[in-house]
Amino acid sequence: MKRLLTHTTMIVASVLFLDCRSIGLPLSAAAQGSSNGQPFQALQAEIAQIQQTLEAAPENATVSFGAWQTTPPYDRFPPNTPTDRNRDDHVVVPNDAIIKAGGTVNFVISGFHQPIVYDVGTKPQDIDVNNTTQTTGVTPSPKVDLINDSTDRIYRGQDPSLQPLDRSGTAFLQDRVEVVRFLHPGTYLVICGVKNHFQGSTMPPNPQPPMFGFVTVK
Numbered sequence: 001m002k003r004l005l006t007h008t009t010m011i012v013a014s015v016l017f018l019d020c021r022s023i024g025l026p027l028s029a030a031a032q033g034s035s036n037g038q039p040f041q042a043l044q045a046e047i048a049q050i051q052q053t054l055e056a057a058p059e060n061a062t063v064s065f066g067a068w069q070t071t072p073p074y075d076r077f078p079p080n081t082p083t084d085r086n087r088d089d090h091v092v093v094p095n096d097a098i099i100k101a102g103g104t105v106n107f108v109i110s111g112f113h114q115p116i117v118y119d120v121g122t123k124p125q126d127i128d129v130n131n132t133t134q135t136t137g138v139t140p141s142p143k144v145d146l147i148n149d150s151t152d153r154i155y156r157g158q159d160p161s162l163q164p165l166d167r168s169g170t171a172f173l174q175d176r177v178e179v180v181r182f183l184h185p186g187t188y189l190v191i192c193g194v195k196n197h198f199q200g201s202t203m204p205p206n207p208q209p210p211m212f213g214f215v216t217v218k
């Protein structure tokens, strides 16, 4: 019964806290304590606990790793090319994802990209862009340079050239998810392993900014 009353108090306190603009709590009533006899300080503590829970970092976050364009309209339906490299934005959204320690980030990958995560403290300028390897799939041809700097690297995503081919047997699929877990607090650097993407490009027809972001673990 006591537990039920406590829960009821918390629910009431939540309502008061969340809707304090419209309800308001008279000071005289507050000084007298809550309706079930709890001291007001205890009620305040419960409200603070609820506030802390509401403000806590989520257990996981979804990060868009590359995104298909919509301006001008892009129709991927056959017979159009479903993975036109010139119709993909090299974005990492949100650019700084926030999760709690032990949580995960769902990298939703759209386009020819490879998420690579570096340990806390690594900056974009620390990455050795001259240390590369090449894609291992039959396509693209010629092969593409992928960043191969293993210093402080804690996760390297799949070779994007090894994604399955579509039913035509020509275009390889570029939409996938990789879920990465973070156990320790700090801010982690996430880059695209495709060298040209990480460095960015001003070349038409699809100029793109350098492709990297961060994951902050609370």
Ligand SMILES: [Cu+2]
Pocket (backbone or CB within 6 Å): 066, 090, 112, 113, 114, 192, 193, 194, 197, 198, 211
């Ligand atoms: Cu990329």
